[in-house]
Amino acid sequence: MFLLSADNIGPSVNWAEKKLAKKEIYDFLKISRTIGGHIFFPRGVDDSIKYRYSLNDKSKVYPITLNTARGGKHGYYDIFDKTLFAIKQFYAVSDLKQLEKEIKSKLKNEYVIKAFMNYAESFNLWKKGDCTSLEAFKAFVDFFSLNDFVDENYEIYDLTSFNEKTKLYGSQIRSDDTAPIENYRAYVAGTNHAIQLCTNRLLAS
Secondary structure, three states: OOEEEEEEOOOOHHHHOOOOOHHHHHHHHHHHOOHHHEEEEEEOOOOOOOOEEEOOOOOOEEEOOHHHHOOOOOOOOOOHHHHHHHHHHHHOOOOHHHHHHHHHOOOOOHHHHHHHHHOHHHHHHHOOOOOOHHHHHHHHHHHOOOHHHEOOOOOEEOHHHEEOOOOEEOOEOOOOOOOOOOOHHHHHHHHHHHHHHHHHHHHHO
16 A cells, blocks of 8 residues: 655746746646646655655654655756656666666656655556556556646657747657756746646546
């Protein structure tokens, strides 16, 4: 049995406050905080959890989850296309016994790597039998209705490449580069477009 925690996949208010006006933040929250702007990630503590972190109180330690690992300057600044790219690379690992070695060759972020090491069995639920890495990633995307973040080949959109006039994305994410986004407005527009489409589909189903 796996414990789960909800995570918001929309733009981070914390980072938006450094880039946008209060009205802009209020406006994007009306979309990003809808049902399509949320996902569940595994959490919890048992004997299999190897990697942990502490906050100001060193007496308390917490497991590194994907939810916590992807945030802040040590993660992806809560950028969801990079998070989705990392998940895709997890499914490209051929053997969980070689997970640490293989995933280090695919991802740069050490905290995200440790999160996958902690919760590999949970994420591996979508990799059944002899399915390919793409089939496993496709199953994950389909299960969480994340289809509007990927193209027809399940390549992940670079959310900053969204064109508000054409309503199309111009490129795909190719790495989990941890540099902060310079054009946060473009990221907000691209993310909220996908979230709105996702919310519409979920409410219509």
